[in-house]
Amino acid sequence: xxxxxxxxxxxxxxxxxxxxxxxxxxxxxxxxxxxxxxxxxxxxxxxxxxxxxxxxxxxxxxxxxxxxxxxxxxxxxxxxxxxxxxxxxxxxxxxxxxxxxxxxxxxxxxxxx
Amino acid sequence: xxxxxxxxxxxxxxxxxxxxxxxxxxxxxxxxxxxxxxxxxxxxxxxxxxxxxxxxxxxxxxxxxxxxxxxxxxxxxxxxxxxxxxxxxxxxxxxxxxxxxxxxxxxxxxxxxx
Numbered sequence: 304x305x306x307x308x309x310x311x312x313x314x315x316x317x318x319x320x321x322x323x324x325x326x327x328x329x330x331x332x333x334x335x336x337x338x339x340x341x342x343x344x345x346x347x348x349x350x351x352x353x354x355x356x357x358x359x360x361x362x363x364x365x366x367x368x369x370x371x372x373x374x375x376x377x378x379x380x381x382x383x384x385x386x387x388x389x390x391x392x393x394x395x396x397x398x399x400x401x402x403x404x405x406x407x408x409x410x411x412x413x414x415x416x
Numbered sequence: 417x418x419x420x421x422x423x424x425x426x427x428x429x430x431x432x433x434x435x436x437x438x439x440x441x442x443x444x445x446x447x448x449x450x451x452x453x454x455x456x457x458x459x460x461x462x463x464x465x466x467x468x469x470x471x472x473x474x475x476x477x478x479x480x481x482x483x484x485x486x487x488x489x490x491x492x493x494x495x496x497x498x499x500x501x502x503x504x505x506x507x508x509x510x511x512x513x514x515x516x517x518x519x520x521x522x523x524x525x526x527x528x529x530x
Contacts, residue, residue, distance in 0.1 A: 335516050346420070346507055346521030347459075354516055392459065402447050402511045403472065404519060406459040 306330045307395050309407035318416045322380040326393030326407055329374065333395040337404065338367060338378045341390045350391075351378070383414045418442070420522035422508050428528045434496040437525045440489055441510030449519060450483055450493050451507040459507070465491065466513055498529045 308327045316322045324338075334355040339347035353360040353367045353376065360367050366379045380387055393407040421440040429435055441448050449464040463473040468485045476483070480499070485491040495502055505526050509519040 337518055339521075344523070346509075346523045349518040349520060352516065352518055402513060402517060402519060403449075403461065403464060405461075408458045 305408075306333075307393055307405050307407040309393055309410050311410050312408075313411040313413070315413045315415060316383045318385055318414055319382045322383045322387065322412055322414065324378040324391050324393075324410050324412065326376050326378075327374060328376075328395050330395070330397065330405075331374070332397045335396040336367070336369060336376050337394045337396070338365075339392040339394060341392065341409070347392055385414050385416045388412055388414050420508055420510050420520055422522035422525050424525060425523065426526045428530065429498060430530050431499055432497045434494065435498045435502075435527060435529075437493040437506050437508075437527070439491045439493070439508030439522060441491070441508070442520055443489070445510035445512055445520070446488065447511045447513045447519075448485060448491050449509040449511075450491070451509065453505045453507060453524070462493070500529045503527055503529050
């Protein structure tokens with residue numbers, strides 16, 4: 304039972320345009336959501352997070368949107384840069400279990416120059 | 417500041433051998449997590465510790481897998497005996513417990529069992 308789903312295995316975007324990565328979840332107890340970026344041969348790197356009490360969080364070129372009624376979140380990268388090419392993982396946490404995270408399968412983002 | 421340090425980065429061994437993966441969490445972090453990444457199953461949590469105590473080991477696949485955290489700065493994941501299907505990348509992560517704290521990952525150990 305996949306509680307966190309990233310339905311797009313890959314996404315290709317032109318440099319300078321917006322990248323939108325999507326994530327859906329099924330567990331209504333999730334209250335903290337995170338995005339991680341992963342380069343080959345490296346560990347996932349924390350990118351941005353959002354609490355369930357918010358619907359938007361912004362950090363530079365990265366913005367995460369949360370729609371609790373739809374159980375959906377998205378990551379917007381504007382403008383996209385070639386260095387953003389990586390695998391992006393969505394993750395969610397149920398605060399009852401401390402910092403335990405459930406990860407999606409990941410989306411490969413390719414930014415073309 | 418040093419991040420999460422894992423060793424070895426690569427391990428190739430023959431089926432049946434004992435494998436020990438090591439992890440040093442970020443100083444001051446009191447939660448530690450072991451993950452396994454495979455093409456089929458993605459990134460899955462194996463076990464996590466809080467203040468050196470195992471809290472949830474429901475992700476440990478079999479009794480061949482064991483994990484310890486003898487102190488706040490060191491943890492091991494052991495596979496004995498190893499099998500080819502254990503081949504994967506194993507990640508260790510640490511975080512501060514409580515509040516909305518992200519996990520920070522090491523660069524992983526790529527394990528190949530021949």
